[in-house]
Structure formats: C-alpha cells, structure tokens
Amino acid sequence: MHRAILAESDMIDNYLSQVFKFVPAPSLVLLPDVPKFTIAEVNDAYLELVSMSRNDLIGKGFYEAFPNNPYNRVAPWNNLLEKLVADGLPNQSPVSKHILPGNGTRYLISTNTPVRNDSGELTHILRTVTDVTEVTLARQTHRPFTSEKFLSETLQVARIGSWEVDLINEMINWSDVVKEIHEVPADYEPGFLTAMEFYQPGEHRDAFMQAVQETIVSGKLFDLELIIITGQGREKWTRVTGKAEVVEGICSRIYGVIQDIQDRKLVEQKLVESYRQFESLIQTVDGIVWEADAETFQFSFISDRVWNILGYTPQQWLADPDFWQDHIHPDDRKQAISYCHQETRGLRNHTFDYRMWKADGSLVWIKDVVSVIRENGKAVTLRGLMVDVTEAKRLESLEHLEKIVLEMNSVKGTPLANVLDTYVRGVEAMFPHSRCSLLGIKNKKLYSLAAPSLPPEFVAAIENQEIGENAGSCGTAAFSRQQVIVSDIASDPRWKDYRHLALPYNLLACWSHPIILDGEVVATFAIYYDRIAIPGEDELKVIERVGSILKVIFENRQNSELLQSVNERYEYVNMATNDAIFDWDLIRDHIKWGDGFFRLFGNEAESVDYPLSRWAVRVHPADRETIADSLEVQLADPEQHKWSADYRFLKADGQYAYVEEIGYIRRNQSGKAVRMIGVLRDVTKARQEQHELKLLVSVITNTNDAVLIAESDPNDISGLKILYVNAAFTRVTGHLPEEVVGKSPALLKGFSPARNDFDRLQDAIYNLEPLKGATLRYVRDGEEFFINLALLPVTDARGVHTHWIAIGHDVTDRLRYISEIEERNHKLQEIAWMQSHVIRAPLARLMGLIDLIRNYQHSDIEKSELLDHVLTSAHDLDEIIRDISSKTERI
Numbered sequence: 001m002h003r004a005i006l007a008e009s010d011m012i013d014n015y016l017s018q019v020f021k022f023v024p025a026p027s028l029v030l031l032p033d034v035p036k037f038t039i040a041e042v043n044d045a046y047l048e049l050v051s052m053s054r055n056d057l058i059g060k061g062f063y064e065a066f067p068n069n070p071y072n073r074v075a076p077w078n079n080l081l082e083k084l085v086a087d088g089l090p091n092q093s094p095v096s097k098h099i100l101p102g103n104g105t106r107y108l109i110s111t112n113t114p115v116r117n118d119s120g121e122l123t124h125i126l127r128t129v130t131d132v133t134e135v136t137l138a139r140q141t142h143r144p145f146t147s148e149k150f151l152s153e154t155l156q157v158a159r160i161g162s163w164e165v166d167l168i169n170e171m172i173n174w175s176d177v178v179k180e181i182h183e184v185p186a187d188y189e190p191g192f193l194t195a196m197e198f199y200q201p202g203e204h205r206d207a208f209m210q211a212v213q214e215t216i217v218s219g220k221l222f223d224l225e226l227i228i229i230t231g232q233g234r235e236k237w238t239r240v241t242g243k244a245e246v247v248e249g250i251c252s253r254i255y256g257v258i259q260d261i262q263d264r265k266l267v268e269q270k271l272v273e274s275y276r277q278f279e280s281l282i283q284t285v286d287g288i289v290w291e292a293d294a295e296t297f298q299f300s301f302i303s304d305r306v307w308n309i310l311g312y313t314p315q316q317w318l319a320d321p322d323f324w325q326d327h328i329h330p331d332d333r334k335q336a337i338s339y340c341h342q343e344t345r346g347l348r349n350h351t352f353d354y355r356m357w358k359a360d361g362s363l364v365w366i367k368d369v370v371s372v373i374r375e376n377g378k379a380v381t382l383r384g385l386m387v388d389v390t391e392a393k394r395l396e397s398l399e400h401l402e403k404i405v406l407e408m409n410s411v412k413g414t415p416l417a418n419v420l421d422t423y424v425r426g427v428e429a430m431f432p433h434s435r436c437s438l439l440g441i442k443n444k445k446l447y448s449l450a451a452p453s454l455p456p457e458f459v460a461a462i463e464n465q466e467i468g469e470n471a472g473s474c475g476t477a478a479f480s481r482q483q484v485i486v487s488d489i490a491s492d493p494r495w496k497d498y499r500h501l502a503l504p505y506n507l508l509a510c511w512s513h514p515i516i517l518d519g520e521v522v523a524t525f526a527i528y529y530d531r532i533a534i535p536g537e538d539e540l541k542v543i544e545r546v547g548s549i550l551k552v553i554f555e556n557r558q559n560s561e562l563l564q565s566v567n568e569r570y571e572y573v574n575m576a577t578n579d580a581i582f583d584w585d586l587i588r589d590h591i592k593w594g595d596g597f598f599r600l601f602g603n604e605a606e607s608v609d610y611p612l613s614r615w616a617v618r619v620h621p622a623d624r625e626t627i628a629d630s631l632e633v634q635l636a637d638p639e640q641h642k643w644s645a646d647y648r649f650l651k652a653d654g655q656y657a658y659v660e661e662i663g664y665i666r667r668n669q670s671g672k673a674v675r676m677i678g679v680l681r682d683v684t685k686a687r688q689e690q691h692e693l694k695l696l697v698s699v700i701t702n703t704n705d706a707v708l709i710a711e712s713d714p715n716d717i718s719g720l721k722i723l724y725v726n727a728a729f730t731r732v733t734g735h736l737p738e739e740v741v742g743k744s745p746a747l748l749k750g751f752s753p754a755r756n757d758f759d760r761l762q763d764a765i766y767n768l769e770p771l772k773g774a775t776l777r778y779v780r781d782g783e784e785f786f787i788n789l790a791l792l793p794v795t796d797a798r799g800v801h802t803h804w805i806a807i808g809h810d811v812t813d814r815l816r817y818i819s820e821i822e823e824r825n826h827k828l829q830e831i832a833w834m835q836s837h838v839i840r841a842p843l844a845r846l847m848g849l850i851d852l853i854r855n856y857q858h859s860d861i862e863k864s865e866l867l868d869h870v871l872t873s874a875h876d877l878d879e880i881i882r883d884i885s886s887k888t889e890r891i
Helices: 002-021 044-050 077-087 133-139 148-157 176-182 192-197 203-218 262-283 305-310 314-319 330-345 390-410 416-430 456-462 472-480 499-505 537-576 595-601 612-618 621-636 684-702 727-733 759-767 812-838 840-855 860-890
Strands: 027-030 039-042 096-100 104-116 122-131 161-166 171-174 222-229 235-247 250-260 287-293 299-302 350-357 363-375 378-388 434-442 445-450 484-486 509-517 520-529 580-585 590-593 642-650 656-667 673-682 706-713 716-725 771-780 783-795 801-810
Touching: 027 044, 044 122, 077 104, 077 122, 104 133, 161 176, 171 176, 176 250, 192 203, 203 222, 203 235, 203 250, 235 262, 287 305, 299 314, 305 314, 305 378, 330 350, 330 363, 330 378, 363 390, 390 416, 390 537, 416 434, 416 445, 416 537, 434 472, 445 456, 445 472, 456 499, 472 484, 472 509, 472 520, 509 537, 520 537, 580 595, 590 595, 590 612, 595 673, 612 642, 621 642, 642 673, 656 684, 706 727, 727 771, 727 801, 783 812, 840 860
Parallel strands: none
Antiparallel strands: 027 039, 027 122, 096 104, 104 122, 161 171, 161 250, 222 235, 235 250, 287 299, 287 378, 350 363, 363 378, 434 445, 434 520, 484 509, 509 520, 580 590, 580 673, 642 656, 656 673, 706 716, 706 801, 771 783, 783 801
C-alpha cells in the first residue's frame, strides 16, 4: 500500500513537472533564501526568452544570473523579491526595457507569486514574465508628456509644477517650475535614482517610494506632503500628487504635480507652537509669574503668588540675586540651571520641573514654563510661569511606587517584609521629614512589619502593646477601626501613656490609618513628623490611597498563599504523572498545559496564549475534521459534561503520537460551556504493544512449531500447569487443547522416560535457565517422532518467575535424512576401500604380465601361458568393477 502511494505521488510530481516545463509563459522557480534567491527550476519558454541553458541558471542566485537587469539597480523595484519574503504578498515590476540575445529589444513585466506548503510556510517564489513589447511599441507613437491630454490632466491636478515618469523609455521629465522648486539648473535632467534621492532619507523617502509602488500596482492616486533636500542643500516642504496610467493592465507612466508649501508649513508650525504655549499658559495660570535677565538670571519681577506657593514675599526673593538658585533642591539644582542656560543660549522656549524649598522647610515641585525674549538675534529677557505641581508629582511618584510594589508582590517567593519595606521607604521619600511605620495586629497586640526610619528603640518599645481606646495613634486606630490624626503628641490624651516613648526621639505628630481585611483590622499605617503637623487634603488622600494599596497587598498575599497551596498540589500531580493535564478557558480561548504535556510531546513551556486552533493544527489531518465535529457537538449540548476521543497528535520531533483525551466540561447557569479540564494521554506505546501482541498471537497461532505456555507455581517451581497450546502442538502430539489445558506437562503421553534424557530438562526447570537444542523422542500411533525442544523461563516486572514457554520443532524428517546420508557415506567408504585396495591386486598382475611380454623373448608356449594369465587377471578385475557398480547403484 505504501509503495503504491509513493508511486502515485511520483507520478503526480512527474506530471506537474512536465506541465511546468511546457507552460507557454516564461517562468522560473526561486528559493526564498534572501539575499541570493537561488534558481531552483526554469521552464523551456524562459530559456528560449533569455537564450540560456538550464546549466546557466539552475543553482545560481537570481541577481548573479542576471546582473544587467535594469531594475536590479532602481528602487523600489530592485527589492521586490525581498518585499515578497517580508510581507508574503505577490507583487509586480513595471514595464522594463531589455536587450535579449537573439530576441532584440523586448519590454517585459515580471510577476512574483509566493508558493506555500500545507503549513502556510513560504517555500518557493514563482516568477513569471509577460512580454508586452507590442502594446508598448504601439504607445510609443504618442508621447503623453507632449500631448494635449497630458497638459489637461496635469492642470486639473495642480497649478504649480508638473512631472512625468515614462516607464517605457525609462525617462523622467520635470517642468521648469519643478526644477525651480528643487533648486537645480534649468538644463538639469533627473534620473530614476537621482529624482528619489531629493526626498529626505527615512520616513519621507520611504513614504514616496511606497506610494509610487502602490500606484503602479493599483493605479491609485497619491497625495503626500513631504520634505525634500534641494540642490542647494536646504530642507523644503512640498506637496506631491501623482497617478499611474494603466492600459490593458500595464502601467506605462506615472504623472503628477509638485507644489512648494514651505511658507505655509512654517506658518502652520508657528501657529501650532503659539497655540501650545497659549494652552499651557491657560492651564497653568494659577502660578508665579516672573521676569529675569537672560544673561545673569537675576529676577526683576515676581508675582504675589510666590507667597501662597512657597511662603516667601516678592521682596525677599528680589532682594537676593541668587534666591532662585539657592532655593532649588540640591539634587535638582545643577541640572535645572544648566538646562535653562542651554535652552536660553539656543533661543528656545522651554519647560522643566524641579523641587524648591518652602519657607516652612517642606518641598514643593515646580513646573517652570519659560519664554525667551529676543532682540537682534540675542536673548535679552526671560519671562515665565512657575506652577505648583507637587500633588501631581506626588501622585505620579505614588503610581510608580505602587507599580513597583505590586509587581514585587506578584513575584512568587518575594518575602512580604521586602515588599512592605520598599513601599514604606517610597512613601517616606514623598513626604520630606516624615517617618513611616506599618504595624500588624495579632491577638489585639501590635507588632512591627516595617519601620525603616524609626529609631529601633522606639519600635522595640511599642512591640506587643495592646490596642485600646487611648493606645497612641496606631493602637487607637486599630481599636476604633477609624483613621486617627494626632497633630501634637505632647498634648493629645490618646498618647498620655505612650508620649514618653515618642518625645525623646523628637516624634511630635502621628497620623494613623487602619487596614481592614474581611472585616478585621490586620495592620495600621502611620506617618510620624518631627514637628507639630496637621495633614492637608492632598496628604489625607495619599494616606487613604496608601491604605487601599496595603489592603490589596495583604489580600493578594493571602490569596497567593491559598493559590500557592492549590498550585503545589497541582504541580505534584503533574510531576507524579506522565499524562498531560490541561485546563481550557473557552471564554479566553486559552489552554493551560501541565508539565506533562511538554515532557510527552517535546515542546518547551511558553508564556504566550495557547488557543484551541493551535492544538487543532497539531491533530493529524486525517483525524482533524472528525475530532473537531465531535468536540463541537459535545460542547453545544448542555446535557453533556464529558468528552473523550482517540486521535494522532504531532510531537516536536515531527512524529505523530497516538493519544487518548478525556475532558470534563464546566458550564455556566445557562448551560454554555466555559471551561474544560482533562487529561491527554500518550497511548502510542500501548498501541504498538497491542499491535505487536496481535502479530505475536498471529505468529504463535500460525507457526508450524508446537508452542506450549505453562504457569509456574511460585511455591513449587516444578509444578507446572498448561495455559495454552497452539494448533501445531495438536498436529505434532495429537492432543487437543481441551485435553491438556490446566494439566501438568508431565502427564503428556508419548514421551517415554526410557527413550528420552529428561535430566537436562529437569535441571533447566529447577535452575530457571533457558534450554535449547534438546531432542525428545515422541511416539504417536506406533510411529516415532523426534522433537527439538526450546524451553524459556518468563519473569514479571519484579523479576519473579511466573511462566515457561516451550517451543517444539518437529525434526523427524531431518533426523531421518541425516541417518540416510550417514548410511550412504558408509557405503561410499566401502566402495572407496574397494577402489583403493581390491582393484589394485589384479591391476598390478596385469601390468607385470604385460611388461614380461613386451620386454622379454618367449617361446610360443610361454606366450600362450602369459596371455592366459592376462585374461584371468582381466576377468578378476571385471568382476571387482561389476561389484562396485552394483553397490553404487544400490546407493
């Protein structure tokens, strides 16, 4: 069957090869091996077109075989093959002029088509050439650029400068205005490459080349605003429009207009810039308006809002020439001053952020929007607006901090103490001069979770303190389950019994927020200050937000611990089995595989989604439709909660495994399947063993050798019981299966102990050793048979002996034949003895008598006697030869 399929496949391949060879369109097949594009096959029409042989092309790279192809040098058509490999889409070259040996000048269009295998992978590229010489030559009598039609169409597109690309004759024509726009001489003649090089490299040039390619293929009009680099080296904004002329499916030219829009673009940019500045000013009107010298940075004006934002008067600021620089935070000072100087020297308006010290010692984030006032090309004055963006920066920092700690908390194995310590330190950084702490609640007592900046002695002193109505800020917040704000520890009654612990460490204020999880207070978050402090609205919002994030952290940790316990059980199940456990989320269409899947089928675990379609692709094509239909039917039936199937599944090594799948379907309240959990089991080995077992049973059943299988008694190794005998056993021994199954082999009739040596047999059984080459005599119906016996012990997986297999081969005919051969050999030996001894005596006499007659003189009487003796010896020799001949015939 397999050979027939192969033969049919070869026949189809040969047929397709012959079809390709005689296709009238010149074609060749390329490999997608960028950048070589090896020529794998070429048909006769192509060879005739280029006047080359197969040996000239097969195995060579395309560009190597055709180095003089004009479109191998002109973008964007010189990379059409690379483009096909990149995007997987067919493409086409424009009409190109070729001078071909034996065919003269020809105008050709080349079409590149991707060829894919069953898996959708690109395997080859089919390049087909169309000869459009006749159509092209017919059009050459009407040069579009000089025709009234071209002038009319150009005037309809634009009123500035017109251009044309003649793809037939490989020429580009520019009007005088176009040359003026490009700032090139009036006699300048653009070429295919030089015309494109005017466009600014990168985005603008790529956009133009892409538009040209698309209009060649589709004839679509393009309209772009692009920057060119003129012949004088200046950047200039232009508007380029163009369209392809396609006749009978062939693009012969592209024409259009180009317009100088530099002035309009500059006006637009200035309007946009002014609008942005105006918008920024409107949005930041609640700030400090200021003016300063652009050279010395000495301020000449500060608005009264400086008092509201920083706590200083305008007079204080203006009295100190270095006031601004000295009140910038040391970590921001150098960068802020350097940046402002740099942008001012560059005559650029600018915006930058930095921190400044307030009069009360706290910090405020400033967004400074600066305008540079110029005179005679020189910066003379700076005018700006300082806006308080502390709350926005604080929220931005808080969001960044939250992202960090939540990511930390989500990483398996990260200690909770590390997460909390990172979070508390981050909050402290947002509130200068603050010290934060996080206390846990257990058995109505406080214990420290994180307090990186508090004195260790103070932390130790409040450890295991009981919560209560007046138990400091944290103890009271945990007891009352409400936020507690203590602005002055020294006078607040809730600190009466604990202020002696805090005041020695200059802890003068404490705000505490309870963390409640599942109705229970699990922790408190507190901020301490070294000054009497009442929180502002923004600070209260931050504290509440910190409390919410801490609640999320504790909830996630609690859930992750539960999930970890479940996952550990799941992982242990995965490790304990070789089956592939899976969990298919039908809503997300994602299958989560256990480790057994990757062990069984050889893939590496991946973090990407695994949709059902990815599984289906790996199901054997012959099984795919049946399995898909079966699964669809089960999922659609609300009454069905289990699905099972047997099919072949593709492994990583390219081999198919026989698998057995069982899945349990979970449905929502409406009966829709939302999840399926199950197992995929590799039964390839079992299938193979089953097949091999069938083959073995077939061999045992149909073999001409007698087979007997006996069960061994573990307590008595010689106590055997027959379990199975085949048909050959019955033919050899005459015993039917029902006569011997269940009985001991020793009870078989026909094996006479007197005529057989059972010692070797008994030794093998007692020693549990295999026995080969033992020949037993067996008598059936008075006729003696000879059986060559092989005895094999069988053990289970533990090595315990369980069975014996006896195979008997009837060697009666072979032994009889051997006996006959031996008898013949004996007779031949007798004949050989007669030839070498009995014949020798009369033969010697004959030789002696002949010698006497020949060499001596004799009388007639003597001669007569000698001849009588010769005759007598001859009769003796004839008698011996007759005897030998008779014995030989009997052999």
